[in-house]
Amino acid sequence: MASVPSDGSAGYLPETVTRSVKILVVGSFGVGKTTLIGSVSEIAPLRTEETVTQVSEGVDDLTGVDDKRTTTVAMDFGRITLNGSVALYLFGAPGQRRFWDLWEGLAEGAAGVLVLVDTRPGRLEASFEVFDQLELGIRLPFVVAVNHFPDTVPHGADELRTALDLLPETPILDCDARDRASALNALTALVQHALDVSADRPADVPQDIPVA
Numbered sequence: 368m369a370s371v372p373s374d375g376s377a378g379y380l381p382e383t384v385t386r387s388v389k390i391l392v393v394g395s396f397g398v399g400k401t402t403l404i405g406s407v408s409e410i411a412p413l414r415t416e417e418t419v420t421q422v423s424e425g426v427d428d429l430t431g432v433d434d435k436r437t438t439t440v441a442m443d444f445g446r447i448t449l450n451g452s453v454a455l456y457l458f459g460a461p462g463q464r465r466f467w468d469l470w471e472g473l474a475e476g477a478a479g480v481l482v483l484v485d486t487r488p489g490r491l492e493a494s495f496e497v498f499d500q501l502e503l504g505i506r507l508p509f510v511v512a513v514n515h516f517p518d519t520v521p522h523g524a525d526e527l528r529t530a531l532d533l534l535p536e537t538p539i540l541d542c543d544a545r546d547r548a549s550a551l552n553a554l555t556a557l558v559q560h561a562l563d564v565s566a567d568r569p570a571d572v573p574q575d576i577p578v579a
């Protein structure tokens with residue numbers, strides 16, 4: 368399905384690509400957005416990492432990500448080609464609360480949003496506002512991916528759906544942002560969901576994206 372160039376082509380878009388789709392990746396501080404885009408991108412990802420400063424103290428909860436030294440201050444960018452024909456352009460949002468005003472601009476033209484959540488004790492609450500932001504400001508189809516850390520306690524989808532107040536049709540899946548196949552699986556689920564949602568709005572998303 369996906370390929371990383373090993374032939375020195377520097378990640379030029381394959382000639383077989385006939386469609387391009389913009390995807391936004393959001394989530395609260397430190398959930399693994401930059402990691403996921405880095406794992407899955409077939410080109411060297413663009414990152415805008417800066418050192419976490421004291422400005423973050425008392426604002427962004429560092430619980431569970433104590434070893435995190437850098438944070439995204441503008442966006443991540445990567446690309447993955449599905450089935451040789453559809454290029455997904457991945458835009459990662461900054462997770463620090465003070466940068467959330469950038470999300471709406473980053474969402475422009477996107478077909479859907481992958482929402483990463485960290486369900487560990489003390490971390491899940493940070494995602495509540497993310498969904499407010501999505502529902503009030505961005506209003507695009509989204510899929511929720513639970514990024515598993517070593518101390519993540521598995522929760523049932525129903526339990527999470529209730530905790531996050533999600534609609535019954537919103538897909539929830541597990542992923543490991545460090546794992547390419549897992550990240551790809553989450554993105555594929557999002558494309559499929561965006562297609563399903565757009566059935567009533569044919570202009571939003573190309574209808575013939577091959578999802579394998």
Ligand SMILES: Nc1nc2c(ncn2[C@@H]2O[C@H](COP(=O)(O)OP(=O)(O)OP(=O)(O)O)[C@@H](O)[C@H]2O)c(=O)[nH]1
Nearest residue numbers: 396397398399400401402438439462516543544545
């Ligand atoms: N164990 C484990 N660690 C992860 C995983 N994903 C990310 N990490 C680690 O968690 C930290 C957060 O990763 P980032 O990818 O920078 O998170 P982010 O969501 O981009 O963070 P901001 O841009 O600052 O909001 C890093 O230290 C990663 O190495 C995962 O799936 N499992």
Ligand SMILES: [Mg+2]
Nearest residue numbers: 400401438439
């Ligand atoms: Mg980041």
